[in-house]
Amino acid sequence: MAGNTEPLSPRAKLAVTAGKAAAAVSRAAGRGSGSVIGGKVALRLDPDLLGALAQHLDVVLVSATNGKTTTTRLIAEALRASGPVVSNALGANMPAGITSALAGGSDAKYGVIEVDEKYLAGVARDVTPKVIALLNLSRDQLDRAAETRMLAEKWREGLQGSKAVIVANCDDPLIVWSASSSQNVVWVAAGQEWKDDAWSCPSCGGVMQRPGDDWFCGECGFRRPAPTWALSGDHVLDPHGSAWPIHLQLPGRANKANAATSAAVAAVFGVPPQVALERMYQVQAVAGRYDVVTFQGRELRLLLAKNPAGWLETFSLIDPPPTPVILSVNARGADGTDTSWLWDVDYPRLAGHPIFVIGDRKLDLAVRLEVAGLDFRVCETLDEAVQLAPPGQIELIANYTAFQDVRRRVGN
Numbered sequence: 001m002a003g004n005t006e007p008l009s010p011r012a013k014l015a016v017t018a019g020k021a022a023a024a025v026s027r028a029a030g031r032g033s034g035s036v037i038g039g040k041v042a043l044r045l046d047p048d049l050l051g052a053l054a055q056h057l058d059v060v061l062v063s064a065t066n067g068k069t070t071t072t073r074l075i076a077e078a079l080r081a082s083g084p085v086v087s088n089a090l091g092a093n094m095p096a097g098i099t100s101a102l103a104g105g106s107d108a109k110y111g112v113i114e115v116d117e118k119y120l121a122g123v124a125r126d127v128t129p130k131v132i133a134l135l136n137l138s139r140d141q142l143d144r145a146a147e148t149r150m151l152a153e154k155w156r157e158g159l160q161g162s163k164a165v166i167v168a169n170c171d172d173p174l175i176v177w178s179a180s181s182s183q184n185v186v187w188v189a190a191g192q193e194w195k196d197d198a199w200s201c202p203s204c205g206g207v208m209q210r211p212g213d214d215w216f217c218g219e220c221g222f223r224r225p226a227p228t229w230a231l232s233g234d235h236v237l238d239p240h241g242s243a244w245p246i247h248l249q250l251p252g253r254a255n256k257a258n259a260a261t262s263a264a265v266a267a268v269f270g271v272p273p274q275v276a277l278e279r280m281y282q283v284q285a286v287a288g289r290y291d292v293v294t295f296q297g298r299e300l301r302l303l304l305a306k307n308p309a310g311w312l313e314t315f316s317l318i319d320p321p322p323t324p325v326i327l328s329v330n331a332r333g334a335d336g337t338d339t340s341w342l343w344d345v346d347y348p349r350l351a352g353h354p355i356f357v358i359g360d361r362k363l364d365l366a367v368r369l370e371v372a373g374l375d376f377r378v379c380e381t382l383d384e385a386v387q388l389a390p391p392g393q394i395e396l397i398a399n400y401t402a403f404q405d406v407r408r409r410v411g412n
Helices: 008-027 035-043 049-054 068-079 095-103 116-127 150-161 173-179 255-268 273-280 308-315 340-345 362-371 380-388 401-411
Strands: 058-063 085-089 110-114 131-134 165-169 185-189 229-232 235-237 243-245 292-295 298-304 325-328 353-357 376-378 394-398
Touching: 008 035, 008 095, 035 049, 035 095, 049 095, 049 116, 058 068, 058 116, 068 085, 068 255, 068 273, 068 325, 085 095, 095 110, 095 116, 110 116, 116 150, 131 173, 131 255, 150 173, 165 173, 173 340, 229 255, 229 292, 229 362, 235 298, 243 273, 255 273, 292 394, 292 401, 298 308, 298 401, 325 380, 325 401, 340 362, 353 380, 362 376, 380 401, 394 401
Parallel strands: 058 110, 058 131, 085 110, 131 165, 165 185, 185 229, 298 394, 325 353, 325 394, 353 376
Antiparallel strands: 229 235, 235 243, 292 298
């Protein structure tokens, strides 16, 4: 539990030391940050290490299909107003990566941890969080992620009896179903742009009714709970009805929603909305996403979109036509190897943009764009696409490993 400052056992100390050594070897070999391999080594030596590292922290867990890395970063910034924070800011969000992050935060007061959806219940058992933030659930990585209703059910079962405050998006029926087994829920009206995974009732399977921003099941009565926090345009409404302006350097409605949830989380720890939101302005980019970089004399804005819901939000961010757009899609292990989700993305929204297609699965994407009736060019490399793009800042949208490929190529 937070507040318990028992020193680490000799076994735990050995595990931490061995994990840091493994991570250092991995970095020296040029194989990335080493956080995952370091965590794996440490957990192999002490399977209870995650709980031991978290015992002195007030822990926040953040999980969702989209937006968890950004929201984790915003919450961490807000909580730094009242003490040091340790966080897995680079998105290594499975137990090994989380263990590595916490091992580097012995002086921290708070642990703000992004958690992969599959591991949320297990990590929550290990670290006894004070707050769990649940943002959204939608289809993602079809070959590894459970069907969304099944995942919501696992969350519901796993969080039952948790003493954590659950800060949850009341506009997503799957999130409401997940959180409804918990004793203490703070509902946030954060919105839901992508609704295609929430047309049937997660409680009974009936058809969901969606008048305006409301939703309910006409068959069993499962319905949208009343929020105590809400995103309203460019403001966050707190439980007292006060409106606090959101000023972010991060673009788009989705990030305002992330900020609203983050303000509600910060308030659990006594950080006032004004202080929390002012601190969030410091965040300019998150692990490279939203960065504007110069490459071959051109400006590229780097945008990450991993699934249909994420692409929909990203399309709302890009500058209007004739802004050139480069699209890059891979299907490696971290992306999910099934690309059938491309058919769920509303690519006709890109009509009028000059489009250039790259990535391992450029031909899969090309077929999808062809069917959508869009004009595009398939290119072998990022360099070629940039050279062919007409003048102006280029919007580059990529899924997970394609985004990392681009960052390496542009030196970001």
